[in-house]
Amino acid sequence: MSDVKTHRLRRTIGGLCSGLMVGLGLTLMLVMYGTVALGTRAPFAVLAGAVLVGLVLGILPRRR
Amino acid sequence: MGTSMRQAAKRSARRVAAAGLIAALASLGGVLAAPSAGAATATGCSGAAISTDNDGNALDEVDVPGPHGTKSDPFEITSKGTVDWSGSTDEVIQDGKWTVYAWPFSFDGKIDNDDGNTQKSGNEKVDDRLPLPVPGLIFVKVTLTGKGGAECRATGWVRITDSPMSSAVFWFAALLMLFGFLGWILLMMGFRSGAAPVSPADTATAETLTETARLSVADELYPKHDPPGSTPDEEGAP
Numbered sequence: 001m002s003d004v005k006t007h008r009l010r011r012t013i014g015g016l017c018s019g020l021m022v023g024l025g026l027t028l029m030l031v032m033y034g035t036v037a038l039g040t041r042a043p044f045a046v047l048a049g050a051v052l053v054g055l056v057l058g059i060l061p062r063r064r
Numbered sequence: 065m066g067t068s069m070r071q072a073a074k075r076s077a078r079r080v081a082a083a084g085l086i087a088a089l090a091s092l093g094g095v096l097a098a099p100s101a102g103a104a105t106a107t108g109c110s111g112a113a114i115s116t117d118n119d120g121n122a123l124d125e126v127d128v129p130g131p132h133g134t135k136s137d138p139f140e141i142t143s144k145g146t147v148d149w150s151g152s153t154d155e156v157i158q159d160g161k162w163t164v165y166a167w168p169f170s171f172d173g174k175i176d177n178d179d180g181n182t183q184k185s186g187n188e189k190v191d192d193r194l195p196l197p198v199p200g201l202i203f204v205k206v207t208l209t210g211k212g213g214a215e216c217r218a219t220g221w222v223r224i225t226d227s228p229m230s231s232a233v234f235w236f237a238a239l240l241m242l243f244g245f246l247g248w249i250l251l252m253m254g255f256r257s258g259a260a261p262v263s264p265a266d267t268a269t270a271e272t273l274t275e276t277a278r279l280s281v282a283d284e285l286y287p288k289h290d291p292p293g294s295t296p297d298e299e300g301a302p
Contacts, residue, residue, distance in 0.1 A: 014250070014251060015247075017247065018243075018244045018246075018248050018250075018251065020244070021241070021243050021247065022245060022248065023244075024244075025241030025242075026237075026241060028234075028236065028237030028240070029234070029237050029238075031198055031200060054251075057248055057251040057252060058251055
């Protein structure tokens, strides 16, 4: 039972970290390629979106 | 009954997760599809700027307010170039502050203007003002404020024309994205190739096999020991 919890926690943390990495990378790319053309809030939205996607992927139940 | 409830709960969790994913993508799309409008404008002042490239050759020029310096036709500069500028204000601006806001950077300075001039000119090296060579399209807002409410506001679009690949920031961002996407792929692979289902029959079989293995090991280790439920060997048997 505790193994399952540990596994879920690991997947959630993995999702959070990978989401942060993708989000930060995209944000920097947006800055490089003309970020502000999309509005100054766009990079933050991209970052938040990527973290959310990572979390969803981490939390999503495994198919059995 | 319990199994169907669990399956329903899983389906529900998947739906919630999918809805969250779609909502996140939709909100992102909304933000990205609504860029802020832009044009070279000025209130309370006017000005002009000429940029030179890395070799000192004239690159671009803009008048503010004016038709150039818009989002589709930005004022071009290079990170190693310079910008010669001149401007005039409608009112005398004294004892105030000037600010250039070019997200993510902003820099400012103090205005004394003891002589009460309404015209000024100067020259700026671009890399003196940018802490990092970040190419791209940037919305720039210049504000001058002085005592008594005198004010000048000018906005315009500037493109730093250097190649993004010439910047270390680009490669750092690319690496971050690469590792992040790898993480996502690993998560998705885990999601798609979960363990095979374990039915009650499988569990019973596994328990029987475990018990058989345990008895076999006991027989090997303690040959004279009679495990419970076993038939003792006859004495003298070969």
